[in-house]
Amino acid sequence: LIQNKETEIKMKVLSLFCGCGGLDMGFVKAGYDIVWANDFDKYAVQTYAANFDHQVVLGDINAIELDSLPDFDVLVGGFPCQPFSQAGKRLGFQDEGRGDLFFKICEIIKYHRPRYIFLENVSNLKGHDNGDTWKVIKRELEKLEYYVPEPEILSPHQFGIPQHRKRIYIVAIDTHQVN
Secondary structure, eight states: OEEOSSOEEOOEEEEESOTTSHHHHHHHHTTOEEEEEEESOHHHHHHHHHHOSSOEEESOGGGSOGGGSOOOSEEEEOOOOGGGOTTSOOOGGGSTTTTTHHHHHHHHHHHHOOSEEEEEEEGGGTTGGGGHHHHHHHHHHHHTTEEOOOOEEEOGGGGTOSOOOOEEEEEEEETTTOO
């Protein structure tokens, strides 16, 4: 939230690969305003729509026109993890239609220039392909002129929740808009 003495301005969030809304719920509880969400799984979208009042769009992110997206301050995305997971084939960016969707995120970032980016994936993303996958992600975000601090790997059990599920959280901050 951006606050001053007279008003509180809710930051607007665009959520990609929203699933049932786990990441979005955290942003809503923190006071952010989800202005648009998307997933291609109809059952996930049905569940999402039952739990949130804002718009959720069912469809392939590749088919969405960039200029049709609303204004937003924060891009949130839990992009497909199967290509980077230890349990999968580990095809990474070569997994067409899943592993390469990070680059669609980059197109959206380039077109809309959000102030902040918050991405989530499996913890193995950082070590995938001997660390080269993380290097590519960081390099691509930096080419778009975002500051990318070292990502965090966290698990719900660290916060008192009885589940062990390590995930990587990547934050990027637009170097042009931050004071």
